[in-house]
Amino acid sequence: MSNTERLDLKIPLGQKAHAIARQFAVEQTTPQKGKQIYLNTLAVYAVYSYFKWLHIEVALEEGDSWHPIKQALFDVADLVIPNIGKLECRPVKPGEMTLFLPPEVMENRIGYVGVQFSERLDKVQLLGFVRRDTISPASEQIPIANLKPLNFLFDYIPDAVAHLALNASQIRVNLNQWFENLFENNWMPLEEIFSSINQKKFALRSISSFRKASVVRAKIIDLALQIGNQPVVLIIAITLFSQQKIEILIQLHPMNEKTYLPSNLKLILQVESGEILQEVVSRSNDNFIQLKRFRGNFGEGFNIQVSDGDFTIKETFVI
Numbered sequence: 001m002s003n004t005e006r007l008d009l010k011i012p013l014g015q016k017a018h019a020i021a022r023q024f025a026v027e028q029t030t031p032q033k034g035k036q037i038y039l040n041t042l043a044v045y046a047v048y049s050y051f052k053w054l055h056i057e058v059a060l061e062e063g064d065s066w067h068p069i070k071q072a073l074f075d076v077a078d079l080v081i082p083n084i085g086k087l088e089c090r091p092v093k094p095g096e097m098t099l100f101l102p103p104e105v106m107e108n109r110i111g112y113v114g115v116q117f118s119e120r121l122d123k124v125q126l127l128g129f130v131r132r133d134t135i136s137p138a139s140e141q142i143p144i145a146n147l148k149p150l151n152f153l154f155d156y157i158p159d160a161v162a163h164l165a166l167n168a169s170q171i172r173v174n175l176n177q178w179f180e181n182l183f184e185n186n187w188m189p190l191e192e193i194f195s196s197i198n199q200k201k202f203a204l205r206s207i208s209s210f211r212k213a214s215v216v217r218a219k220i221i222d223l224a225l226q227i228g229n230q231p232v233v234l235i236i237a238i239t240l241f242s243q244q245k246i247e248i249l250i251q252l253h254p255m256n257e258k259t260y261l262p263s264n265l266k267l268i269l270q271v272e273s274g275e276i277l278q279e280v281v282s283r284s285n286d287n288f289i290q291l292k293r294f295r296g297n298f299g300e301g302f303n304i305q306v307s308d309g310d311f312t313i314k315e316t317f318v319i
Contacts, residue, residue: 012123014192017045028072039091040065040077043115046124047079047089053186053220057082075102085110092116098141106137114147129153173317175238175246176298178215187217193233207237207249214239220255221306221313230262231255244297246319250304251290261286268305
């Protein structure tokens with residue numbers, strides 16, 4: 001993949017990320033240092049969220065950026081990938097064209113990710129990755145144009161990528177618990193997924209015919225590691241139909257302010273045995289696609305697959 005094919009990957013920054021950043025920032029001795037730590041924290045948390053969506057293990061609190069003394073003494077934004085090393089998540093302000101590398105991040109890093117903020121700090125764009133061993137030890141800045149797509153980062157963790165779909169399918173999402181406000185990691189409210197107000201409103205309107213829905217959750221589905229495709233959002237709305245059944249609506253939406261889904265994406269409903277019950281394929285002008293609403297008894301299981309034909313991610317559910 002060339003730089004011209006760089007993935008336009010935007011990560012929303014929710015209230016939790018800002019609360020952590022504020023907590024770190026107010027402990028600093030000067031406003032300038034507080035602002036630095038605020039942005040560093042948001043950058044690290046955004047990359048952490050991306051890994052979490054992909055079910056790739058990272059250790060958020062083990063880095064220097066989460067250590068009170070080290071974050072006060074140094075300009076660090078590192079995220080620990082267990083058994084791999086430290087990834088530096090460098091913040092990039094709106095309009096900036098380079099990544100600044102302070103001396104303290106030039107050692108003990110596998111590489112650097114550029115994290116560019118929006119003006120309102122409500123989302124970031126992951127600009128790309130560069131390996132530590134490909135830049136000069138004397139480098140203080142890296143032009144954004146020199147960054148490689150994020151796919152290159154995952155050369156360091158091939159086992160995680162190889163088992164991405166498998167790991168996702170092994171996590172059984174318990175829909176019954178959603179009625180008790182108990183949600184598995186990565187299933188979030190729409191406002192935490194869609195950074196654009198208009199996109200969030202459109203997603204809400206698209207499920208408005210399912211007016212009885214008592215719970216709506218969304219998850220980012222990212223096929224980009226393998227095929228360079230844009231991330232999409234899987235939305236599930238559920239409601240109680242009877243004492244033994246729930247009714248379910250499932251949709252697939254574009255992300256990052258994209259108007260249309262990529263062409264030829266398949267959204268598939270399977271029973272646990274693998275038999276396909278429903279399948280819908282996106283066209284070039286589809287704002288979203290959805291399965292026909294269906295009902296299931298408590299205790300029953302089903303699978304949802306998102307596939308481009310070359311690579312498939314499966315989500316497993318129990319009612």
